[in-house]
Amino acid sequence: MSTSLTKIESAQNLPAALGPDLASAIDLAQAEKAASTRKAYRTDFRLFKAWCDDKRVSALPAASETVAAYLAAEALTAKPSTLGRRLAAIRYAHRLAGFPLPTDAEGVKATMRGIRRTFGSAKVRKAPAVAAKMLGMVAKAPDKLAGMRDRALLLLGFAGAFRRSELVALDVADIEETEAGLRATIRHSKTDQEGQGVTIAIARGDIACPVRALRDWLGAADIDAGPLFRPINKADRVAQARLTDRSVANIVKAYAERAGFEASTFSGHSLRSGFLTSAAANGASIFKMMDVSRHKSVETLRGYVRDAEIFKDHAGAGLL
Secondary structure, three states: OOOOHHHHHHHHOOOHHHHHHHHHHHHHHHOOOOHHHHHHHHHHHHHHHHHHHHHOOOOOOOOHHHHHHHHHHHOOOOOHHHHHHHHHHHHHHHHHHOOOOHHHOHHHHHHHHHHHHHHOOOOOOOOOOOHHHHHHHHOOOOOOHHHHHHHHHHHHHHHOOOOHHHHHHOEHHHEEEOOOEEEEEEOOEOOEOOOOOEEEEEEOOOOOOHHHHHHHHHHHHOOOOOEOOOOEOOOOOEOOOOOOHHHHHHHHHHHHHHOOOOHHHOOOHHHHHHHHHHHHHOOOOHHHHHHHHOOOOHHHHHHHHHHHOOOOOOOOOOOO
16 A cells, blocks of 8 residues: 555654564555555545545545545546545555544445445356356367467366466466366465465366367477466467466457357456356255366355356246
């Protein structure tokens, strides 16, 4: 966050000798959030501060009336979900700085409830890349290095129900091939901010096998350590860096379009939702699905099961 050590020191009236250790404490406190979350919070707080500067009011600490007015002003152009995240960023900045939280005021909460009621809309869900669509997508992978990488990425992302950030964070050392398939260790995830790690199983496939696709890619790219998925330049040279999570979304969209689907309805999350929807349609146990997806809540997964079985034993079947 943009919280400065000077502001925290002055607010707490701490001895200057604590400066270096306090700076380290601030860094560690910020590390409780994922890098992507911190980046989003920094952007959100900058927007809030710019608005406050324009209105000649304080952003840190901010009055609850200032926050409520900001939300009302931005409600005309920003989605309620976006404003909810900006509110979280403002709260986090104040919490790190040791200031009272203006976001906890009832006036701010009521303003946010009113925004959701007035401007709220149904969440637009991206299309799941279900098994049949996934087969059509990977069939379009060209017979060259980039195609081999993309095929491995799509199949592994689907078979492991990976979030895109988890997929690009994988290293060669995180993958172990066994007779039954792959053991993939996810060292950090959205639901594992402390990095305790979890290992999931990736099953082999009969038609399009993620195990074979990954082995082919690593062999062709001569990768035996470091990031699993990497950028490739026009000269077919493989970089040492890892792909970004944005690249995953672009690859999913590109192959959806190649396979004749509406690309705009797909995203990086389509791999994860595609696995869960397909597994539910195939009659998989919700608890076995959780073993792969690492969801903490059964209720979250019920949505995928309902989508997969929405016409099964329908109450209206045969009535007309």
